Amino acid sequence: MRPVCLLIRRPGVFIRRVTERRNLLTLAIETSCDDTSVAVLEKRQNNSATLHYHSKITSDNRSWEGVHPILSHVSHQKNLAKLVNDAVSSLPILPLGSEQSTNCVAISNGIHTQCRQKPDFITVTRGPGMRASLITGIDTAKGLSVAWQIPILGVNHMQAHALTPRLISALEADINSRETQKLKPEFPFLSLLVSGGHTMLVQSKGLFDHKILATTTDLALGVVVDKCARNILPTNILESASNVMYGGVLERFAYPEANLGYDYTPPRTRKEELTMKDTGYGWTIRPPLSQAPEGFRGSEFSYSGIGSTVKRIMEGKPNMDVEERRALAHEVMRVSFEHLASRVLLALENPDIKGVKALVVSGGVASNQFLRHLLRAILDARGHPDLELMFPPPALCTDNAAMIAWTGIELWEAGWRSKLDMVALKKWSIDPHAEDGGILGVDGWNKVA
Known part of the structure; x- marks a missing residue:
C-alpha cells in the first residue's frame, strides 16, 4: 500500500485539490483515569479551530468513594467504541462525488451513504495515568490508525492540561481572519497543574x-x-x-x-x-x-x-x-x-x-x-x-479529549509522530531534566520535519 501522506498530497486527488485548505483534522481519545472522552478537532492555518465533536462519560465510582481502577477500565471498554462511533459521524462532510477519494470515510444510516473527511491523524493519551485504562484508549487509537492508514500521536496528559488555554484561544479566534492570529498564552508562561x-x-x-x-x-x-x-x-x-x-x-x-x-x-x-x-x-x-x-x-x-x-x-x-x-x-x-x-x-x-x-x-x-x-x-x-x-x-479543566486533540495538533505541526509500537506510560514527566528525559525522553517517537 502506498503511504497515505503521498496519496494525500497528490494534486490529482479531488478533495484536496478542491479545498486547498491545509487544515488539520484529528480524532482524539482520552482514557487516562475514569473519564472516557473522544473529540474531533479541526485547526486552520490562521490558528482558529473548531471542535466538531466532544463527549465524555465518567465511570460511576460512588460506591467506592473514589476512583476504582477496575471499574474505570470496564467503563472504558463499554463506552469508548460508542463515543468513537458518534465522533466519526461528526467528521466534516465531504462534497458530493468524493466517494472514491482516499479521504472519504463512508458513513451509512441504512438509507444512504455519506462521505465524511478522514482525520489527518489520531491523537491519544499515552500517559501518565492508570495503565489498564491507558491501554484501552491506545489500542483503540492504534486500530483506527491502521484501519484508516493514518499516523498516530501519543501525547502527555499533563502537557495537554498546560496547553489547554491555547486551545481556548484557537476556539475563540476569528475563523474568517486572513491573518495568522496569535495563540495565548505565548511562551514562556507558568502553569499550576492541580488535580x-x-x-x-x-x-x-x-x-x-x-x-x-x-x-x-x-x-x-x-x-x-x-x-x-x-x-x-x-x-x-x-x-x-x-x-x-x-x-x-x-x-x-x-x-x-x-x-x-x-x-x-x-x-x-x-x-x-x-x-x-x-x-x-x-x-x-x-x-x-x-x-x-x-x-x-x-x-x-x-x-x-x-x-x-x-x-x-x-x-x-x-x-x-x-x-x-x-x-x-x-x-x-x-x-x-x-x-x-x-x-x-x-x-x-x-x-x-x-x-x-x-x-x-x-x-x-x-x-x-x-x-x-x-x-x-x-x-x-x-x-x-x-x-x-x-x-x-x-x-475543560477536568480530563477531556479536546485538550488531547489540541496537543496532538501542536506536536504534529512541530513535526512529531508516534510509532505504532508505543506503549502506555503510567509515569511520564514533562520536565526534560527528569530521570525519564521528559516528553521526548521516552521511546516511540518519529521526527518527520
Missing part, C-alpha cells in the same frame, strides 16, 4: 521545555480536598453526590452563594501567610511546611497534614453542626489554596523567571471558583497585579 493525581508548578518555555519548579511530596491537592469533603460533608449531602468529585460538592457546600462574593482577605506578607488563624471554634489548621527550615521549602507542596488534621477534628466532634462544618470547609480551602499560591509567589521572586506574563491554572481543582478568586486576590496583594491568570472553562 487528584498531580500538584505541580511548571515553567513552560516551549512546547517540550517544561521545568517543574515545585511538586507535591506526599498527596495531590485534589485527593486531600476530596478526603476532607468525605469527612466534613453531612451524610445526606455526601450520599446525594452524582459522582466522586467530592471537592466540587465541598465547594458548593462551603459557598452556596458564591456569586454574592467571598469574605476573604489575602495575607500581605509571608509571615502572615504562615500564621494559624483563630476560627473561634477551638480548632485550627496549620499552613503546610510552616515549621520547615526558614518556614518553607519552595520546591515542595505538602497536603497530607491538612487531611489528617480535618479527620482528627471531625473525630473529636462527630455531631458538629452545619455552620461549623461550613467554617471548616472554608478553612480547608483557604489554607490549601494559599499554600498553592505561596509557591507561585516564591517562584516569581526568582530572577530566572523572566518574561512570564501569564499563569495557567488547569486540572480538575482549577474549576474551583474560590481558588480563582483567592489566586487573583493574593497576587494583587503581593505585588503581581499584571500577571494574567488563565483558567480553562470548568468542562
Whole structure:
C-alpha cells in the first residue's frame, strides 16, 4: 500500500485539490483515569479551530468513594467504541462525488451513504495515568490508525492540561481572519497543574521545555480536598453526590452563594501567610511546611497534614453542626489554596523567571471558583497585579479529549509522530531534566520535519 501522506498530497486527488485548505483534522481519545472522552478537532492555518465533536462519560465510582481502577477500565471498554462511533459521524462532510477519494470515510444510516473527511491523524493519551485504562484508549487509537492508514500521536496528559488555554484561544479566534492570529498564552508562561493525581508548578518555555519548579511530596491537592469533603460533608449531602468529585460538592457546600462574593482577605506578607488563624471554634489548621527550615521549602507542596488534621477534628466532634462544618470547609480551602499560591509567589521572586506574563491554572481543582478568586486576590496583594491568570472553562479543566486533540495538533505541526509500537506510560514527566528525559525522553517517537 502506498503511504497515505503521498496519496494525500497528490494534486490529482479531488478533495484536496478542491479545498486547498491545509487544515488539520484529528480524532482524539482520552482514557487516562475514569473519564472516557473522544473529540474531533479541526485547526486552520490562521490558528482558529473548531471542535466538531466532544463527549465524555465518567465511570460511576460512588460506591467506592473514589476512583476504582477496575471499574474505570470496564467503563472504558463499554463506552469508548460508542463515543468513537458518534465522533466519526461528526467528521466534516465531504462534497458530493468524493466517494472514491482516499479521504472519504463512508458513513451509512441504512438509507444512504455519506462521505465524511478522514482525520489527518489520531491523537491519544499515552500517559501518565492508570495503565489498564491507558491501554484501552491506545489500542483503540492504534486500530483506527491502521484501519484508516493514518499516523498516530501519543501525547502527555499533563502537557495537554498546560496547553489547554491555547486551545481556548484557537476556539475563540476569528475563523474568517486572513491573518495568522496569535495563540495565548505565548511562551514562556507558568502553569499550576492541580488535580487528584498531580500538584505541580511548571515553567513552560516551549512546547517540550517544561521545568517543574515545585511538586507535591506526599498527596495531590485534589485527593486531600476530596478526603476532607468525605469527612466534613453531612451524610445526606455526601450520599446525594452524582459522582466522586467530592471537592466540587465541598465547594458548593462551603459557598452556596458564591456569586454574592467571598469574605476573604489575602495575607500581605509571608509571615502572615504562615500564621494559624483563630476560627473561634477551638480548632485550627496549620499552613503546610510552616515549621520547615526558614518556614518553607519552595520546591515542595505538602497536603497530607491538612487531611489528617480535618479527620482528627471531625473525630473529636462527630455531631458538629452545619455552620461549623461550613467554617471548616472554608478553612480547608483557604489554607490549601494559599499554600498553592505561596509557591507561585516564591517562584516569581526568582530572577530566572523572566518574561512570564501569564499563569495557567488547569486540572480538575482549577474549576474551583474560590481558588480563582483567592489566586487573583493574593497576587494583587503581593505585588503581581499584571500577571494574567488563565483558567480553562470548568468542562475543560477536568480530563477531556479536546485538550488531547489540541496537543496532538501542536506536536504534529512541530513535526512529531508516534510509532505504532508505543506503549502506555503510567509515569511520564514533562520536565526534560527528569530521570525519564521528559516528553521526548521516552521511546516511540518519529521526527518527520
